[in-house]
Amino acid sequence: EVQLVESGGGLVQPGGSLRLSCAASGFTFSSYEMNWVRQAPGKGLEWVSYISSRGSPIYYADSVKGRFSISRDNAKNSLYLQMNSLRAEDTAVYYCAREKFAGYYYGMDVWGQGTTVTVSS
Amino acid sequence: SYELTQPPSVSVSPGQTARITCSGDALPKQYAYWYQQKPGQAPILVIYKDNERPSGIPERFSGSSSGTTVTLTISGVQAEDEADYYCQTADISGTYVFGTGTKVTVL
Numbered sequence: 001e002v003q004l005v006e007s008g009g010g011l012v013q014p015g016g017s018l019r020l021s022c023a024a025s026g027f028t029f030s031s032y033e034m035n036w037v038r039q040a041p042g043k044g045l046e047w048v049s050y051i052s053s054r055g056s057p058i059y060y061a062d063s064v065k066g067r068f069s070i071s072r073d074n075a076k077n078s079l080y081l082q083m084n085s086l087r088a089e090d091t092a093v094y095y096c097a098r099e100k101f102a103g104y105y106y107g108m109d110v111w112g113q114g115t116t117v118t119v120s121s
Numbered sequence: 122s123y124e125l126t127q128p129p130s131v132s133v134s135p136g137q138t139a140r141i142t143c144s145g146d147a148l149p150k151q152y153a154y155w156y157q158q159k160p161g162q163a164p165i166l167v168i169y170k171d172n173e174r175p176s177g178i179p180e181r182f183s184g185s186s187s188g189t190t191v192t193l194t195i196s197g198v199q200a201e202d203e204a205d206y207y208c209q210t211a212d213i214s215g216t217y218v219f220g221t222g223t224k225v226t227v228l
Binding site: 035037044045046047050057059060061095097104105106107108109111112113114 | 152154156158163164165166168169170175205207209211214215216217218219220221222
């Protein structure tokens, strides 16, 4: 079964750090681009970051640039999001999602169930 | 920053056709993607590359593009289609953006 499972969410104080993980199974992880997408309570989807199948290029939304860092370990079938200098507005459910590129992008066709990050004192 | 604009809500009776628009300046140059999200669930990809349907998505879902507007059409709407729908594309720098989202209500 193709699956993405996020972990690492929780309650953190403003200014703190958190590292999210996304474990992939059921497909060849190293062949897919990966994204982090978040959704604040009652709000819409917000794209956070992208990493290509080989680890470069990497892109970030302006709202997290300089504070968040995306990485992957293809040997461990895992995706990561290091989040530093967290703010209240980073409170959200964070999803990882895979994406295939073969001449063009095929869209984010598999998503995890999400992990909740709450930034509050 | 780049924006994609969608109507906040669309209401439709069962069996009728729902059309959800998404407007943005980059859309003539970039492909659009559509996602369905039901409460408490992760999004599901329903259209990619403007008008392609992933396997497993019902034929009643279709996409089209014209200039700066793309449209998701749900023909013969069913009660199970009640959900939030988001368009998505990329800008020229490679970053992604989601639309503002449209809540589809089946009357």
